[in-house]
Amino acid sequence: AYTNPSSHLVVVSSPGVGHVTPLAGLTKLLVLRHQFTATFVTFSDVPCSLPSSISTIQLPPPPLKDIHSDTHILTRICLTIAHSVSPLRQILISLQRTTRIAAVIFDLFGSDFLSMVKELGIPAYVFITSNYFFLSFMLHLPILEDTTTGEFRDLPEPLLLPGCVPLKGEDFLEPVQKRKSEVCAWVVHLARHYDLFDGILVNSFEALEAGATKFFKKRGGGNPPVWPIGPLIWPGSDVDSEQPSHKCIEWLNQQSSGSVVFVCFGSGGTLTWEQTRELALGLEMSGQSFLWVVRAPNETEISGSFFNPNKTGDDPLGFLPEGFEERTKERGMIVLSWAPQREVLGHCATGGFVSHCGWNSTLESFVNGVPMVAWPLYSEQRMNAVLLVEGAKVALRVNVGEDGVVRRDEVAKVVKNLIEGEEGKEVRQRMQELKKEAVRAMEKEGSSYKAMEEVVSILKDTTAA
Numbered sequence: 001a002y003t004n005p006s007s008h009l010v011v012v013s014s015p016g017v018g019h020v021t022p023l024a025g026l027t028k029l030l031v032l033r034h035q036f037t038a039t040f041v042t043f044s045d046v047p048c049s050l051p052s053s054i055s056t057i058q059l060p061p062p063p064l065k066d067i068h069s070d071t072h073i074l075t076r077i078c079l080t081i082a083h084s085v086s087p088l089r090q091i092l093i094s095l096q097r098t099t100r101i102a103a104v105i106f107d108l109f110g111s112d113f114l115s116m117v118k119e120l121g122i123p124a125y126v127f128i129t130s131n132y133f134f135l136s137f138m139l140h141l142p143i144l145e146d147t148t149t150g151e152f153r154d155l156p157e158p159l160l161l162p163g164c165v166p167l168k169g170e171d172f173l174e175p176v177q178k179r180k181s182e183v184c185a186w187v188v189h190l191a192r193h194y195d196l197f198d199g200i201l202v203n204s205f206e207a208l209e210a211g212a213t214k215f216f217k218k219r220g221g222g223n224p225p226v227w228p229i230g231p232l233i234w235p236g237s238d239v240d241s242e243q244p245s246h247k248c249i250e251w252l253n254q255q256s257s258g259s260v261v262f263v264c265f266g267s268g269g270t271l272t273w274e275q276t277r278e279l280a281l282g283l284e285m286s287g288q289s290f291l292w293v294v295r296a297p298n299e300t301e302i303s304g305s306f307f308n309p310n311k312t313g314d315d316p317l318g319f320l321p322e323g324f325e326e327r328t329k330e331r332g333m334i335v336l337s338w339a340p341q342r343e344v345l346g347h348c349a350t351g352g353f354v355s356h357c358g359w360n361s362t363l364e365s366f367v368n369g370v371p372m373v374a375w376p377l378y379s380e381q382r383m384n385a386v387l388l389v390e391g392a393k394v395a396l397r398v399n400v401g402e403d404g405v406v407r408r409d410e411v412a413k414v415v416k417n418l419i420e421g422e423e424g425k426e427v428r429q430r431m432q433e434l435k436k437e438a439v440r441a442m443e444k445e446g447s448s449y450k451a452m453e454e455v456v457s458i459l460k461d462t463t464a465a
Ligand code: UDP
Pocket: 016, 017, 018, 019, 021, 264, 265, 266, 267, 268, 269, 293, 337, 338, 339, 340, 341, 342, 357, 358, 359, 360, 361, 362, 364
């Protein structure tokens, strides 16, 4: 064990549960297992309890007048970060008076902090809270931007990234789908910086992305090292055994093993009114048991509840089809806005997961061996869906109609297929195998465990220097 008391890390998370959770998880791991001290910097409360040895600092949000309400969520995060360079600089300078900072670790929005941190002489690392497929894409994006014109979805051939499944233009990140947009420019800007960090950590594991991991191991060429350190998810032990279980867990306790399909679109996903109805009627038609985290529909935003996950209207379930709750009460459970997802996925009654393919949700499904229906909505989720369906073969992909809506008969078909069908059986088996690999990667001597040891030894060396 290391005993150097001056190995201090600063970990900075961008806004959003999907970013704060893995960054907090990483901080906790580095402090508890590797004896670092740490300061965790974020923009909101931390949604999970950190050990008291980690001090937390909250950065002020940017003035709202600078950001229009219809600005893309990702642009909003980038503007928030750009606005925070100076406050973070003050924090680091003040810490440096008493502490030697071994490194600052950012998430994938950290690019604009990079030159400031380098100026202060502190090593900077980026933690990609997604996978190698995403990282490969981002590193290639500036080349695409500089060498092609027109929309990416009109590219004549799928993109072949080293060691990855082919990627069609239509499945590129949602924010780059309109090349002339402000948000696309932001993504390219973020991407141009990743290889300038001192090291890149990825929340993935070798067995999932063998080809890409191998490519990055050999990459060299003056590029920073890349380490697979996942699946890093928030440990389930956060459940307080003193507290009564959430009502959906009580309900799951009554259901037979592997019978329930869990439907949840992450912390931010929202559907239109029409899509919400089609999903409801499809779940009803499927005849399967379901646990559905329902959100108030949003006609304009697919990540509508990102900054405000608990928003509910006056009649919180008034948008559901008439009589739906009554007709499905024997086998359906509805939870408004938020469910204890990790606990749900770890419950033996849960047999499938209809997911937006957010990467944290996906990793949580892996470690619990729950096969998925991929229903991507925003961000890099379409790429994750390709990785899950065509690469790992642990998910069935939902067919979206030409009008952009997934119709009720498609919902019924895919949900039934996942729980009872032949294809469902295949993805379930494959998911069981992947679960073993995922768990093994994090165990002592596992690939991600060893990668993490390597990262730690470099960070400790930096401190000693
Ligand atoms: N989550 C949850 N309950 C919910 C919805 C989401 O606990 O009802 C958690 C989920 O377990 C995951 C995170 O929120 O850890 C969502 O992250 P993900 O990357 O899947 O999606 P994002 O919200 O960033 O789109």
